[in-house]
Amino acid sequence: MTDNRLGSPDTWLDEHGAALYKYALVQTRDQHKAEEAVQETLLAALQGRDRYTGGASARTWLIGILKHKIMDMFRHDAREVQLAEPEEEAYLDEDEINAMFIPDGHWRSKSSDWGDPEDLLQRGQFMEILQRCLDALPPRLARLFMLREVMEEDSENICQELAITPTNLWTMLYRARLGLRQCLDRNWVGNAVQAAARG
Amino acid sequence: MNMLTCKDASHLVSEQLERRLSFRERWGLKMHLWICVNCRRFERQMNFMHAALRLLGKRAEVADDSTEFPPEARERIRKVLAERSDHDHKH
Structure with a gap:
């Protein structure tokens, strides 16, 4: 039946x-x-x-x-x-994260204005660049990030399955997000915003 | 209450996608975002990335024709399934 x-x-x-x-x-x-x-x-x-x-x-x-x-x-x-993980481009380690801020905790450089998200999503090959930036994350971090953000897996499940603590997970997601943001900023958003400004 | 730094705020912006912030954290973040354009932009960037990644997942779930499923793999899997089916029938 x-x-x-x-x-x-x-x-x-x-x-x-x-x-x-x-x-x-x-x-x-x-x-x-x-x-x-x-x-x-x-x-x-x-x-x-x-x-x-x-x-x-x-x-x-x-x-x-x-x-x-x-x-x-x-x-x-x-x-x-887990043992040998190559350092790759879109990964930000503790020092690199720290370097994004000046000692008093302010951003070292201004955040760029990504403009209107809806509009940017429509513009050209955003998804391809997003995929390329995801590929540039170190494998372990990328998998964790995909599980959470793309497959929308529950945080609790991920922690259980991968035997990590929530704090651990949040830190890794934070690093992945900052790495991805930097990658997008460099490879796509800046160009797209400039192109839009040129009309 | 001490004002949050941008660094603190950026952590909270990321973590609010993962857990419900405490009242104190929410209030602190709100105050900080109110006065800090860089962190407001950062928050918009994070929310945008979050939405775009979910869209990527959704697209993977609905689209089936744009990616070629390699015919060799298909045939190999067909055989494996057939063998397993036969096996099950015999037991």
Whole structure:
């Protein structure tokens, strides 16, 4: 009965494969990982299809499973790369954060005016530049940031899954946000605002 | 009450996306933003980034045709699923 809405497993790949793959690719930024996540998701769905209650669409149900699979992969990777992490461009360490402020706690340089967000979102390749800036974050920080901001995973869940404290999480998100802001400022916003001013 | 510095304010701006600030923190931030144009801009930037990232997630969830699902991967997964299905039927 619920099988009617979920469809037969033979059809999942054709009906939802591309959507799952795209979703996984945005999150993992890696073709092979995305493929693996899709495979794991469909296998889990096959095994757990009796648990599908029909409360959500098949697509939503599968994406729910996919999110867990991606989280598992992130958690696994987080353990692996934790030891040696290359310092990369969009990462701001404590010193760099401190350098953004003068000793009395004021900003060292003025914040740029990004103008009207709605307008800027429409303007050109914002999403591509955002993606490039996300890619420039160190892997561990990027994953955490994607989980929280893009997949909208609960803070509590992330802390539990990755075994970190909330304070820890907030600090890392803060650094990622400042790094991303700097990257956007340099690569996109400044240019876009200038272009707008030139008319 | 001491005024917040820009650095303090920037932490609170980020953290208010994660947790409900205390009354004292909210009040302090409000006062600071009232007088500080740089932090007002910073807050707008953070909120904008937050919204844009969610949009990225939403797009990933709805779009299915723009990214090619590699045919080899599709076939490989099809086989794996078929094997697993058969296996399940036999047990």
